[in-house]
Amino acid sequence: MPSLNILSGGAAQGLVGGLAAKFRESTGLEISGEFGAVGAMADKLHSGARADILILTSALVATLAREGLVADGSITDVGRVETALAVRDANPRILATDAASLRQAFLQADAIFVPDTKTSTAGIHVAKVLALLGIADEVADRLKIYPNGATAMRHMASSDALRPIGCTQATEIIATKGIRLSGVLPKGCDLATVYTAAITSQAVHAREAQVLIDLLTAVDQGHLRERAGFLAV
Known part of the structure; x- marks a missing residue:
């Protein structure tokens, strides 16, 4: 079966997956491609990777x-x-209501799971927050860095660490079994990122790409977006 090719930030993987069946019914196409750090996805497009939608x-x-x-x-x-904090289902929720309590939460963790700190939106932000809190060097050996947030969260779910904590996009936390959303980052350390869809100028399936965009943004899909961790712009 032919496919719509996508290059997407990992934040949208759960939402796109939730609409895949409806999209297939509407177009006859599957959805294939990659989800990962947004910088890495842009690099792939620049390098000539085939994509219909971003x-x-x-x-x-x-x-x-x-x-x-x-x-x-x-x-x-x-x-x-x-951008939010994650804990394993079996671990107690971590409350970080201000910079001081967030600092303490990171210091008490024996492993900190994050996406790529150079190419992913959340990872870059986590690195900035750790520097802002003055603990970047202190926790450096506890950082568990993965190519994207979804991968980081899967590894956290199966980790043998006693007190792990994760920090990535809320959507990636919600979509991962074995972990749960513990709360967003407190004011002054917070980050909210707007994700945007677009059809590439070289799209082979431009019409079908527009169908997916319409599904992603439809008023009657608001409950699905909210459940996946997307807030209104």
Whole structure:
């Protein structure tokens, strides 16, 4: 069966997966491609990777549009995603209501699971927060860094650490079995990122890509977006 090719931030994987069956019924196409750190996805597009649709941060999509890699008029915001803390289902919830309690939570963890600190939205932010809290060097040997948040969360779920903590996009936490959302980062350390969909300028399945964008942003799919961790823009 032919496929719609996607390059997407990991934050949207759960939402896209939840709509895959409806999309297949509407178009006859499967959805294939990659979900990962947004910087890595943009690099793949720059390197010539085939893609019909992108779901990346709004800032990155705007840059790609200026480079002529996105079809005019196709850019559509999907939703806003907060960076959050995760714990395993079996561990107590961690409350971080301010910078001091967030600092303490990181210091008490024996493993900190995060996405790539150079190419992923959440990972870059976590690195900044650890520096802001003055503990980057102190916890460096506890950082467990993976290519994207979804992978980091899966490894956290199966970790043998006693007191692990995860920090990535809320959507990736919600979509992972064995862990749970413990709360968003407190004010001053928080980050909310708008994710945006767009059809690439070289799309083979541009019509079907628009069908997926319409599904992702439909009013009657608001409950699915909310359940997946997407907030209104």
